[in-house]
Amino acid sequence: MKPLRWSAAGVLWILSGLLGVVGLLLSVTILLLPLGIPILMLARRLFSLAVRLVTPRSARHPVQQTGKAVKHRGKDARGVLHGGMKKTRRRARKAGKAARKSLAH
DSSP states (O other), X not given: OHHHHHHHHHHHHHHHHHHXXXXXXXXXXXXTHHHHHHHHHHHHHHHHHHHHHHSOHHHHOHHHHHHXXXXXXXXXXXXXXXXOHHHHHHHHHHXXXXXXXXXXX
């Protein structure tokens, strides 16, 4: 799936570059300026779509990914609570430290 996304992003990047050049050339002439500006805006949107295809999900949605990490760490901490109290406190501390460390990075 990753090579397909990268190749689609490459095609979109080339297409947006060509549209940007055409929009720039149309914008140079005063009469064709109303055509050049929308083409430049379309080129910008295509370029941003190509960048979104390449970037990983954690970079695109950092808040959602952090929430998922915390949820999984909470489930791990809950599973630790099936033991003796001394052992449980030690495991819970370790799980808490691991959760804090994973959130810090």
